[in-house]
Amino acid sequence: MSKTLRKGEIREILDESEDGLDFDDDDDVDDPNYNEELVHADFDEVVENILEDIENENMELCADPSNDVPPILNLVLEEHQLRFTGNTSLPDDIKIIEAPIEYFLYLFPKELIKCIANETNLYVVQKDVNDPFRVSEMDIQQFIGVVYMMSLVQLPNVPSHWSKIGTSMIQEAMPLKKLENLRRRIHFNDNSKNLPSTDKNIDRMYKIRPILDELNKNFAKVPLEQHLCVDEQICSTKARNPMKRYLPNKPHKWGYKIFVLCGTTGFAYKIEPETGKENIVGDNEPDLGASSNGPTKLVDDGRGFAQITCSANISLRGTIVVENTEESIPSHP
Known part of the structure; x- marks a missing residue:
């Protein structure tokens, strides 16, 4: 007891x-x-x-010098290197934009839409030369508009948008059968030029690399703000892909992780998906490891502001907050 x-x-x-x-x-x-x-x-x-x-x-x-422990390098900055001397005023070609479609085409130009149409038709021919399916630039524009509209009007599945509960705007833009055919065939790069999966220099984002490069080039037309932040976002997906990540603290827990350089206004100045294994470091770039090199590439964009060359003072595992300066931070000796 x-x-x-x-x-x-x-x-x-x-x-x-x-x-x-x-x-x-x-x-x-x-x-x-x-x-x-x-x-x-x-x-x-x-x-x-x-x-x-x-x-x-x-x-x-x-x-x-006799110490075997890797030295912890600190960035020594002068006052003039921390003073904001940039120009945040918008260029004239942005000020004249009025309609939302003009703003979209400024960042996603028609040249890129034409490239998508050409690459899609090239893929169709490479897959089956007798396949009569072809797409035009207008088809690609309608496809983007339909996909965007479906993200706003959420229904259980894609065919539901062509049912009685669907949206007339989507139904009038493109038939369901044509959308399904385009979804299966749309391509953004030439598969025949892709490196084999065993090559150490393979780019896992090769299939959409032209889209990423063009978007980042156009995002860079907008002047940088004084206060910038590098953070991660999740592009949710149900696809089976080795680049899909699980982040339990995100609203959408499964998806592709994307590093984003953004400002206090919420505008994204540069994006870079996290791809995992490959860790390609360019010339004069610090090798901080695969998990840190991605965010570092966003910070060092060549526009003359703070480039992070040492992870001693700033932790790259969380959020990076940098201040836009005219002069870049010098590399460690």
């Missing part, structure tokens, strides 16, 4: 234990690490002292 112990009995059992623990209130006698001054010290002052000690240790590591 179990018996409930009183507090005094529990204290006696603990006092008689042989584990060497001491439960006395007078911890300054038995605890060699007890420091009464530290207990009553100001918290901010203690934190400042700890950070100062860490900085001194890092400087000693960097100064000692």
Whole structure:
């Protein structure tokens, strides 16, 4: 039969234990690490002292050439390098934009639409030279519009948009059969020029690389803001693909992870999907590892603002916040 112990009995059992623990209130006698001054010290002052000690240790590591531990490199910046001297005023060709379709075509130009139509027709011929299916630039524009509209008017499946509960705008733009044929055949790059999967230089985004490059080129036409942020977004998908990631804290947990350079206005200045295994580092670029090189490419875009060349001061595993400056931060020695 179990018996409930009183507090005094529990204290006696603990006092008689042989584990060497001491439960006395007078911890300054038995605890060699007890420091009464530290207990009553100001918290901010203690934190400042700890950070100062860490900085001194890092400087000693960097100064000692015989030390096998990789040095922690700190970026030393002058005041003029932190002062914002950029120009945030919009160019004239953006100021004259009025209609939403004009803004869309400014970022997604008709030349890109023509490229998609040509690559799709090329793929059809490569797949089956006798296949009569062909698409025009207008077909691609309608396809983009239908897909965009379906993302706003959400129904259980694609055929539902052509049912009684569907949207007349979608039904009038394109027949369901034509949409399904275009979905199966649409392409954005020439498959015959793609590298084999065993090649170490393979680009996993090759099939949509022309789209990414063109979008980033057009996004770059918009002047950068002073305060920028690199964060990740999820493009949700149910497709089976090795690049699909699981992020439990996102609204859509399964999808493609995309690093985005954006400003406080919410505008995306550059995007780069996270592809996993390949870790291609360009000339004069720091190799910070696969998980960090992706965000770094967004920060160092060649437009003369802060390029991150060392992960000692800024953690690339979370959100990167940088301040747009006219002069780039110098690389570590």
